[in-house]
Amino acid sequence: AQTVTQSQPEMSVQEAETVTLSCTYDTSENNYYLFWYKQPPSRQMILVIRQEAYKQQNATENRFSVNFQKAAKSFSLKISDSQLGDTAMYFCAFVQGAQKLVFGQGTRLTINP
């Protein structure tokens, strides 16, 4: 079974700093997708970024970028120039085939003014 592990329960940085959230996963499949979701205090799940496993190029979305290391089964999220609105729970997620998302435990990120 696929598993997703986020080893950082909580992180805290100052506004404008760069922060990296870690995620590792376990799968025997070759084709799959990885996601980072953000859950702010409103609890609405928001897609931050996604990565197709067959693409070697790391995905980027404005201030958000990933470091996808397929061989190491690692998928970290880098947030540059962090803003107060980035404060949220961040979930790494994996999906393959049947489109059943598998979530990590989450990382609570706090951006301090």
Added chain:
Amino acid sequence: GAVVSQHPSWVICKSGTSVKIECRSLDFQATTMFWYRQFPKQSLMLMATSNEGSKATYEQGVEKDKFLINHASLTLSTLTVTSAHPEDSSFYICSANPWTSGSLVEQFFGPGTRLTVL
């Protein structure tokens, strides 16, 4: 586009009663919808996968007679918590997967429903 709504957003009920939560895809058709449960400060736990016109597929450990799921149309799935008890109090989130011809599309999440059973 790709908006998913849930109703109600917050419900309080007495122990022993049943509660229905609706999940609607507002601007797309969803052949598959998912129901998650989230406890405070924890991750989302998949409860069941709902396919339009067929029976839901429940995850291991989820009581199908307790959590009734109906996906009667391409835009609506409902979760009914039957004979609710305080331990059923939780945050319930649905998501919808738009139909495409063979390619993966991300799931779009509803805003969630907070259930409190007294």
